[in-house]
Amino acid sequence: MTDPAITPGPLLATIERPADVRALDVEQLPQLCDELRQYIVDIVAVYGGHFGASLGVVELTVALHWAYDTPEDQLVWDVGHQAYGHKILTGRRDAFPTNRKYGGLSGFPKRSESEYDTFGVGHASTSISAALGMATASKLNASGRKVVAVIGDGSMTGGLAFEGMNNAGAMDTDLLVVLNDNRISIDPNVGALHEYLAKVSASGSWNTLKNEVWEMFDKMKGLGGGHLQRLASRVEDGMKAVLTPGMLFEALGFRYIGPTDGHDVVKLATTLKKLRDLPGPILLHSLTVKGKGFAPAEADQVKWHAQSSPFDKVTGKSLAKATASGGKAPKYQDVFGDAIIELAREDDRIVGVTAAMPSGTSMGKMMKAMPDRAFDVGIAEMHAVVFAAGMATQGKYPVCAIYSTFMQRAYDGVVHDVALQNLPVLFAMDRAGVAGADGPTHHGALDIAYMRAVQGMVCAAPMDEQDLRDLLYTATQHDGPFALRYPRGEATGMPMREGFEAIPLGTGRWITPEADGASGDVCILTYGAIGGYVAEARQTLEADGITAAHADLRFCKPLDESLLRDVFARYDKVITVEDGVVQGGAGSAVLEWAADADVLSGTQVVRLGLPDSYVEHGSQRQLHDEVGIGPDGIAQAVRALVGAHASAEAA
Template identity: 80%
Template sequence: MSEAVPPLTPGPLLATIERPADVRALPVERLPQLCDELRAHIIDIVSVHGGHFGASLGVVELTVALHWAYDTPDDQLVWDVGHQAYGHKILTGRRDAFPTNRTYGGVSGFPKRSESEYDTFGVGHASTSISAALGMAKARDLKRTDQRVVAVIGDGSMTGGLAFEGLNNAGAAHTDLLVVLNDNRISIDPNVGALHEYLAGLSASGGWNALKGGVWSALDELKGMGGGTLQRLASRLEDGVKAVLTPGMLFEAFGFRYIGPTDGHDVVTLARRLKELRGLSGPILLHTLTVKGKGFAPAEADQVKWHAQSSPFDKVTGKSLAVPTAAGTKPPKWQDVFGDALVELAELDERVVGITAAMPSGTSLGTMMEAMPDRAFDVGIAEMHAVVFAAGLATQGMRPFCAIYSTFLQRAYDGVVHDVALQHLPVVFCMDRAGVVGADGPTHHGTLDVPIMRAVQGMVVAAPLDEQDLRDLMFTALGHDDGPFAIRYPRGAATGMALRDGFEALPIGKGRRVADGDDVAIVTYGAIGTYVPEVRERLAARGVSAAHYDLRFAKPIDGALLTEVFGRFRRVVTVEDGVREGGAGSAVLEWAADAGALDGVEVVRLGLPDRFVEHGTQRQLHDEVGIGPDGIERAALALVGAEAEAA
């Protein structure tokens, strides 16, 4: 369970809110005070404990207004992504527990169905809210109940194709559904693309609202007066007036009644408008304008930096309160090693281009975007498009490095198979955040990339043990002409090792013996192998001699290396930071079975179990599932027949 966390005192009005019914009991004039106290409480919590920040501050008024106007949890409120749901969680019975947010055993940082009845849909990946909300609305229609359904989606998530699939279906379904477009002009990084420019134009057209609202009301009254001729006339008038008065014609074309843009920080007006909309029928889109980081000056000034914070900071100035690290002693992040290496490779080879799906800062592709803006592309929250775009580049002789978080690449798997691998195109998939990622939890853990990439015909599947390996694998991938190449690496700090200048091509499908031993072989795949030196020392202290082998490639597998392992050792432990089923350990067993090398050999595969692992620090989660130093040591001792020490 999570460690005890001292409570932070909420404001006097917020302290009385145990559930949304308490919000609805307030007169609308008191909502501004509740918003002020809710925003202050979020700042208090995150300044001490860390977490996603700017997005939740930006939707404080929208959150309060929605729970005031709608009868949650009977009415279904669906958040997109979930970065903005802190205020929602605090208002829905989790106020006192919220300081445990994102800590091991504590409150999840994202809406989670198993955590609260107010969390109607689990989220973490973007652009899902409209489709999910439409499913809920259609279920309501089939059951003939009277709940209302609301999807809240940011303009960044609107760049994802799934959002438009949902809009297209919802508009044609003609069911009662409200989509709230929370337009703050940024996701994690600044938004890109034609939709962003379109919405920016709409945000300047608020002067239409009063006139437009009056026209809609008049037309509704006309259509309700009866008589087929009168209703047909009203419908034709409505169609004509839309063309003149509606700045949101894109959404009207999808079958939605567009309302807005409206001030997302005027909670009284917003609450009253939402109350009115609750009584209207059909698909409606409410366009609200908000400021990410609203109410905290540093977050408003630098919205990218303040998307999330992992260390304590002064809640007035924003100055970090973390203990400074001595210069030169902090290892680089894996993503920064990637970003720097990609620029070097691009300088060596003019064919190299970089692609990210709305994550230039998260993947460090931003380094290349600054150095070579014409050769690095942010395509928005559109992973499938990123992959097929990369395929198109590759057909013309370019060498695309497609940097996408492992968990998000799952969304583009069809493109990986059908559009890249089937055509033998040399796209390099750089899978950041592979393995457990820590506090973001199961929506963000990169656990499935090894088995899904191993299953793709012609795919090379690799993982570096350290940052020198990452650089050399990227160089090796650049020189690989026959099909795609996948490289996985984890979140967080690398080893801090000294790096040599330049690059070295590695033989594809060849691993290495890192350290020799006599009693047990520990075969690792990827950066999880950095635990093994400590494990070998512990085992040596107990009289057990362990060898360490680094696979480096899960496909093609190194048969010569494994011939040595299974020829010399009767006890083998495989370790990986990913699911066991179909992973690198499975690849080892498959080779051994095919080679007839399993006779008399005991093999233990360590990896993630057949369940979704929750949130915590990476080390806590490694220890929980048995792939940390303690778990590796226990497995080795059990194989050699030694008595394991108590954990």
């Protein structure tokens, strides 16, 4: 898909692959950078997408493809928020308007999409480990292939990045790590490493002194006898520990280069050309500005990390049309953020924890209202969970707000450090279920199955925002681990009462008036906000003469056994629906219980959920429809079940 209204600049229009970049004179690279940056702005202003990070690495992207022989040489992008320029230069320029759209380009590097996307990414801090694996294989294969990892300073706060660096330094493998230091991730970076890099980036005088000292020692080592040379070498080693701004990286076995101006493409390109031929692990420290070249994005880097609605590409003013009602339903994350503050004001045990996502999870609201009781620990999900466990041992009630897909990175902490010790920690898992345009790296597909497997874990999911508030309160009254999942995006918009009400653990509810004794053709059991589709499905079925009852499980562990006994006593056709993988999910929990309770005889159960394959990107509704858990899919499953049953009876 091309957009005839958006055309690339004259030089960018000639670039079909990185070989075309390498054919340019180095003096032409600034023009290419200007045109590439403008093209990204033009596309994202209309179609949306991640924004600031890609603008900040335009020069670095061009310089890398000019200096390295891609795709023979391998570039590994950490997370991939910053890879838009890379995609445009690697044969996907004309298709770029489909970025993050249903059936279009992925918003992240993806191996199946291009040979230039050497490693699939979407989660932070993986690039160094992956690149080291590639470089080691290249050495074993004697291929001569060069490998580069590009990692941001935010991703560098993740422990996995240091595990990779520690191993790389010890192996002495040829590897270039480019540290893209823009001093911000999705939200402002935190932690000692952030402070260290800030000092390094401001140490221009230290770099000058360092170079002068190095020259002096070189001269000393060339004079006199062996004793003077050995003394000079020993003093030099000692001085390096003091005078090297990147001494942390030097201590890990990397040759540190920098800091350099990440927006001087000519200097970057020539430097990278030289570094390509140097042996061993090297770290190039590149200073950049997130949102570079687009004034609104430079001024508000958090807001302009990504944009979902159209905007004026000069002023940055939103061009989104107002809704007919003039307002929107609140987002689930904001319902959570507001509720936690209310609860914390009444309960001084409550503390908040997030892993570099204060805005995405709305934990930032508590950090602002109660800065001494809410903590952003950086891109370190495992640390966040164990940190929360430590506080729980001291009488606090930690609320650990982490996206479902990122909670996967902390699973051992959930099991070993929280559940095994039966500590009261609430795992508030945002973006549960399909997450939309971010695609499979960000879908929260697995949390029902992996949390339900943990001994002693309570697992719950609200169908609406009122239930979210009440389940949050319920969790704070429970003395043990509690997993609460809720989706991305807008809630129902229902009116909510003031205050909170505790929901007894393992209590579901009838949504339709089946509790009065009426029966129907089928009962639909839902878990979580996906239940909001059932009303539309029931209307469609009623037109076909099919009556469907609806019950909301609320909890998949423990289950509401009384509700389920009622369902299996009155219905011989049951459908379960969840926005998570079917294997091991809420439907599996119902089937396991029914088998153990010996109530399955004569009852047909169909489970709907995410398939045993990875769901791609698109809007949440598009993806729900694709996998059959949207209103039409639910109605179709009911028709198929009722029709199959009727056919069996007729036979």
